[in-house]
Amino acid sequence: MNISQVVIDDTVVLRLTGKLDGSAVETLSNQVxxxxxxxxxxxxxxxxxxxxxxxxxxxxxxxxxRQAKEQNTDFAICGLSAQALMVFEITRMTRIFVVHPNESAALSVSA
Incomplete structure (x- = not known):
């Protein structure tokens, strides 16, 4: 898992590449x-x-x-592949997360 970070306006954008699995827990947790x-x-x-x-x-x-919400920080996800979006829908994660199709769509909402 690789993570790059940029700040756009007042939004921290974490761009992930690779696999989001157990090996990513510490790195992503620390960044968030x-x-x-x-x-x-x-x-x-x-x-x-x-x-x-x-x-x-x-x-x-x-x-x-949940950690973000406890600190009144908005938290959203974007850029899901079709397969990942299907997993999010089946597990009803789309009811928990705000999911945007891509980064520019997400940032235009928060602007």
């Missing part, structure tokens, strides 16, 4: 915690470059979403 404590208004997780998400990855996203 840092974004929360830096007091930005929103965190956007861009999964466009993610080729695989397992149950640990889904659980991690739920955990990070």
């Amino acid at each position: 915690k840092e974004a929360i404590w830096s007091r930005h208004s929103a965190i956007l997780i861009n999964l466009q470059g993610v080729e695989f998400v397992d149950s640990t990855g889904l659980g991690l996203l739920v955990f990070l979403f």
Whole structure:
């Protein structure tokens, strides 16, 4: 898992590539915690470059979403592949997360 970070307006955008699984837990958790404590208004997780998400990855996203909400930080996801979106719909994750088709759509909503 590789993560690049940019700040656009007051939104921290984390662009993930690779696999979102157990091996990504520590790295992604630390990045999101840092974004929360830096007091930005929103965190956007861009999964466009993610080729695989397992149950640990889904659980991690739920955990990070809850941490962000506890600190009044908006949390959204974008860039899901068709297969990942289907998994999110089947598991009803789309009821938990705000999901945008791509990064520009997500950022235009928060602007």
